[in-house]
Amino acid sequence: MSNPPGAPRRSAPAAPVSRRTRPAKAALSADALVSAALAILDADGLDAVTMRRVAQALDTGAASLYVYVANRDELLALVYDRVVGEIPLPDVGPVGAPVPHWRARLTTLIGDAVTVLGGRRGIASVALGDVPTGPNALALAETILGLLSGAGIDDLTRSFALDLINLYITAAATEQSAYVAKGEQGRTEESEVAAMNETFARLSATEYPHLVAMRPTLTEGSGDERDAWTIEVLLNGILTTPPHPPRTP
Template sequence: MTANRDKPRSRRERPAKPALTRDCIVTAAVGIMRAEGLRKVTMRRLAQELDTGPASLYVYVSNTAELHAAILDEVLGTIEPPAAGGDWRERLEELLTAYTVVLFANPSLARSALAARPSGQHYLNLIEALLALLDEGGAAPAQAAWGVDLLLQFATATAAEQATRDQSADAPDEWDDLVHALANTSGRTHPHIAALAPQLTSGTPQERLSWGLRALVNGILHTPGPEGNKP
């Protein structure tokens, strides 16, 4: 009597793969980024994860840049909006700090965010919340419109800079070299540096982020918008 052998299953008997959607593609991309880093999030790697061909993905995502922007938008969905009430400046700083913290937690995404241009719902929600807070604080519409871009640029650059330093093995030595160079600068050739050397490197990243945001908000409120930007 011959032993039973598994017969090849026809394609019709195999379970059907879940239909591709933009949402499932972005979810899979976020998973790859968190496990392997943003650099590994390519169309080829994503197609492998989803058991499909790269060409199938282009129906939903035009290119890698758009995919990275979609990942950023998805991650922004984890930001909790500040509670209503209280000082509008504090809520604005809380929201932008939360945005920065999200990028801190995803170093490769922080650097990509400097060039990425997300346009998804979570990014639009963030802009809407910032505009509402600036409006509450009395910012003119034209100044608020340009001010939001400035605030996000500063927060994004801060996160990208810190993320890069955190991943660099040489960062502590480079920082020590900078502190030493400033402290030993000649007051004859560089009098302002010599006078302010301790202040130039003082403060924690959070303190500097907070001060920078407040300085920008003050500037947004008091700097008239250009003529061409008036509503």
């Protein structure tokens, strides 16, 4: 009983002893959990990131994970922040200084954020509920604020704009990764578009005249074109809309 050779388990550098006879294994840590979870996320999507599966990847039991993480949501929040850390951030100069090309840089940043978060199979959806406060998410917010300061808009507008940009990034990434997930289930983008076209073809022209008339247009334009236009819309809108639109002080 003291030294069965098969199935080495955790933490027993000294080989002879006892139940944990793992020979050499990285110690568990929150970071290790996040890495394991991220690998599973990339391989099989958000739903596959279960406590048991993460534990299995680390060659341990699910109960062990709760030493490093309060629950699954907390683990996912950590994974989210790790992914946010992969978004390339431009460096913005010191606080008061003018920021050259702030608009082009902000446009790129928003696009990159959507691409990075949208590529990771549903992780963006964990940020829709609660405002993320991980270090990387904060750094992203800081950078957005820095770029916005280059536009010379007031603080309140910047605060509102930050929220709006975050909302857009999260929502667009969520939508995009849902698309990707469907694609991996065999449905290609063309078949998806075709199915949508069929749905609209069946519509009564008297009940939905606009939708029917616009059927060809509704599927026009690539996803990238739509995204680029949307970001332009947000920035143009932000630049031309003062807070408190009804009453002017």
